[in-house]
Amino acid sequence: MGIKERVNQVYTSNNHQELTKNYDIWSDKYEQDLIRDSDYLSPDKVAYFVLKYVPKNGKILDAGAGTGLAGKQLYDYGYTNLVGIDISEGMLNKARQKNVYTQLYKQVLGETLDFSTNFFDAVICVGVFTYNHAPSSAFDELIRITKPGGYIIFTMRPDFYEINQDFSRKMTALESSGKWQFLERGEKYYSHSNTNSDTILEVWMYQVISK
Numbered sequence: 001m002g003i004k005e006r007v008n009q010v011y012t013s014n015n016h017q018e019l020t021k022n023y024d025i026w027s028d029k030y031e032q033d034l035i036r037d038s039d040y041l042s043p044d045k046v047a048y049f050v051l052k053y054v055p056k057n058g059k060i061l062d063a064g065a066g067t068g069l070a071g072k073q074l075y076d077y078g079y080t081n082l083v084g085i086d087i088s089e090g091m092l093n094k095a096r097q098k099n100v101y102t103q104l105y106k107q108v109l110g111e112t113l114d115f116s117t118n119f120f121d122a123v124i125c126v127g128v129f130t131y132n133h134a135p136s137s138a139f140d141e142l143i144r145i146t147k148p149g150g151y152i153i154f155t156m157r158p159d160f161y162e163i164n165q166d167f168s169r170k171m172t173a174l175e176s177s178g179k180w181q182f183l184e185r186g187e188k189y190y191s192h193s194n195t196n197s198d199t200i201l202e203v204w205m206y207q208v209i210s211k
């Protein structure tokens with residue numbers, strides 16, 4: 001199965017159980033698909049914003065860490081206070097082998113997260129706010145566990161954002177209610193520049209204001 005079929009399979013998962021199973025199965029080949037056969041740009045795109053705003057000693061949650069590609073990128077840039085969560089143990093096991101996170105836990109975005117309020121200086125979420133993955137309600141918990149003044153940085157497909165009004169409404173509502181403020185929306189980029197993938201992504205960046 002090629003990367004397009006794998007992506008299609010996880011995008012069309014019917015529930016969390018099926019999604020978890022699909023990622024558990026993909027975990028062995030995930031990095032081969034994303035790195036060796038293509039050129040996965042999101043970790044570097046997100047790292048650009050982290051470097052711009054978050055001090056090197058900041059405590060950062062990689063939410064939906066997968067095999068740890070974004071964490072490894074941040075670690076290589078000098079961030080060593082990294083915690084990761086993911087719904088898939090298979091993906092987490094691969095992330096463990098990288099030795100770049102201080103802790104890795106199985107936790108589900110969209111449910112209550114097992115971290116205290118105001119715990120993190122920043123949260124990154126790479127490739128997770130998309131079709132049949134994490135719901136927009138997950139932002140509430142990410143805001144709760146991020147310190148006021150801290151940052152929430154995530155990737156999203158512009159087509160998903162346009163079609164899925166649930167996300168645009170939630171993101172706007174959180175701003176109107178003073179929970180977070182919009183900082184930046186990065187330039188659009190192709191997720192895999194080496195293949196003829198037509199998947200376009202953007203990085204969004206918000207600053208947490210209050211709970």
Ligand SMILES: C[S@@+](CC[C@H](N)C(=O)[O-])C[C@H]1O[C@@H](n2cnc3c(N)ncnc32)[C@H](O)[C@@H]1O
Pocket residue numbers: 019020023042043063064065066067068069070085086087088091107108109110125126127128132133134135
């Ligand atoms: C496309 S992968 C991205 C992984 C990693 N962030 C990267 O950039 O390589 C999406 C990851 O999100 C995880 N995931 C999907 N839905 C989730 C949820 N609701 N809660 C936690 N993790 C989730 C999957 O298990 C998978 O590891």
